[in-house]
Amino acid sequence: MKHTYIWFDIGYTLLYQQREKIYDQYLKEQNIHLPIQKIEEAYHYADKLFMREYPGILGTKQTIFFHGIWAW
Numbered sequence: 786m787k788h789t790y791i792w793f794d795i796g797y798t799l800l801y802q803q804r805e806k807i808y809d810q811y812l813k814e815q816n817i818h819l820p821i822q823k824i825e826e827a828y829h830y831a832d833k834l835f836m837r838e839y840p841g842i843l844g845t846k847q848t849i850f851f852h853g854i855w856a857w
Contacts, residue, residue, distance in 0.1 A: 805821060805825050
């Protein structure tokens, strides 16, 4: 019997957090103005780093995830 699988990339495919917009708003409140594309790029590279250096951390509870970030 042949098995067929469907894989889903949960981050930004099935689930989307507006963290870039939230951070953009925070920066504006601090009178710091960056293009949203730069903020998106920074999050992209940070996610890639954590996926490589801390496999599985992006799918954990926030308490574990943030502990991993601060420990880094």
